[in-house]
Amino acid sequence: MERALRKTLDTIRRDVREHRMWCAGTRLLVACSGGVDSMALWALLDELGPSLGHTLVVGHVDHGLQSGAEAAAVVTDRGAVTGHAVLTRRLHLQPGADLQARARAARYGALREMADEAGAAAVVTAHHADDQAETLLMRACRGAGVGALGGIARVRLDGVVRPLLGVDRGAIVTAARLLGVSWWEDPSNRSGAYQRNRFRHEVLPILNSVAPNAATGLARTAENAAGHAEALRHWVGAAVAPHVVRTGRELTLPIALLPEETGLLAPLLAWICCELDVDAPSHAAVRQLAQTLRSTPVRAASGDGRRADEIACRLRGLHVAIGAGQARFLAAAPQSNGDGSKDDETARFDA
Numbered sequence: 001m002e003r004a005l006r007k008t009l010d011t012i013r014r015d016v017r018e019h020r021m022w023c024a025g026t027r028l029l030v031a032c033s034g035g036v037d038s039m040a041l042w043a044l045l046d047e048l049g050p051s052l053g054h055t056l057v058v059g060h061v062d063h064g065l066q067s068g069a070e071a072a073a074v075v076t077d078r079g080a081v082t083g084h085a086v087l088t089r090r091l092h093l094q095p096g097a098d099l100q101a102r103a104r105a106a107r108y109g110a111l112r113e114m115a116d117e118a119g120a121a122a123v124v125t126a127h128h129a130d131d132q133a134e135t136l137l138m139r140a141c142r143g144a145g146v147g148a149l150g151g152i153a154r155v156r157l158d159g160v161v162r163p164l165l166g167v168d169r170g171a172i173v174t175a176a177r178l179l180g181v182s183w184w185e186d187p188s189n190r191s192g193a194y195q196r197n198r199f200r201h202e203v204l205p206i207l208n209s210v211a212p213n214a215a216t217g218l219a220r221t222a223e224n225a226a227g228h229a230e231a232l233r234h235w236v237g238a239a240v241a242p243h244v245v246r247t248g249r250e251l252t253l254p255i256a257l258l259p260e261e262t263g264l265l266a267p268l269l270a271w272i273c274c275e276l277d278v279d280a281p282s283h284a285a286v287r288q289l290a291q292t293l294r295s296t297p298v299r300a301a302s303g304d305g306r307r308a309d310e311i312a313c314r315l316r317g318l319h320v321a322i323g324a325g326q327a328r329f330l331a332a333a334p335q336s337n338g339d340g341s342k343d344d345e346t347a348r349f350d351a
Helices: 003-018 036-052 069-082 099-118 129-141 169-178 195-210 214-243 262-276 283-294
Strands: 027-031 055-062 086-090 122-124 245-247 250-254 311-315 318-323 326-331 348-350
Touching: 003 036, 003 169, 027 036, 027 099, 036 055, 036 069, 036 169, 055 069, 055 099, 069 086, 086 099, 099 122, 129 195, 129 214, 195 214, 214 250, 214 262, 250 262, 262 283, 262 318, 262 326, 283 311, 283 318
Parallel strands: 027 055, 027 122, 055 086
Antiparallel strands: 245 250, 250 326, 311 318, 311 348, 318 326
16 A cells, blocks of 8 residues: 555544544445545545444535536446445525525535435545635634634534544545546636635645645644634633523523623633524624623613613624623524624624
């Protein structure tokens, strides 16, 4: 076996075991678009089957946005060669705003359905170190906090796992060629209309020319950030949880535990949002709430579940009521502005 291929297999095997992605006897659904990354993932997991003890079934999603016959043929042809079952789904997406986000959500929904149908305990995707580096750069350019800089999660709560995050794209293409894998080239991957493509084809090559293996280093930075964010959530929870009263989708804690400094308040709100399963608020919203905590309390009108002596505000998917020495946090769905947008990026206060 070629040294490069052996190194890639060793990295994946180590990461699967270290991060407990799955155990022996697990049935996996490999998400396969027909592109080089996912086709290589399929072949690599096939090679690792004897040592990791998993079995495979393949899931292919056609977004219905262009002719998907060529991609589907690449996947089904390999399924015939390897003997793996190939499940397929075709989506019917309408053109319009947020098409990429809607396609992504629909794709994961279809993959979970296929995993349930096949009795697979996990969905495996082909996200790799270069994807992680691109994600880190894009989020850093938006001024993201440490949690968001953690990038793409190796293991998600919904059963999605990413065993290639420790492997760069060059190694994946090399593995595909050494394993005799054929693949389909998606023309949209070259389109300059997508920000990620511009980072992939313009920014990362420059970084790699200046600092060799920059993509791998950025991926490690994302992993370090994810570890720090997880540690922060753990210790915030350990300090705060004994003082929290939970009633359904509401958390109540003493107002004395709410710091007035934005940098200290942000990780506490992130922990609360994680507990209530809502998106964490933006930095601007956290800063606005911190300013309110430092200001003189005002009286809020009653009639919406608040007491008359409470300050009430709304963050992203979260209602907050502060008063009588306590702060109450209630999970809520994002509120529409009537034009399809969501008014959830900044805090709104009712006085």
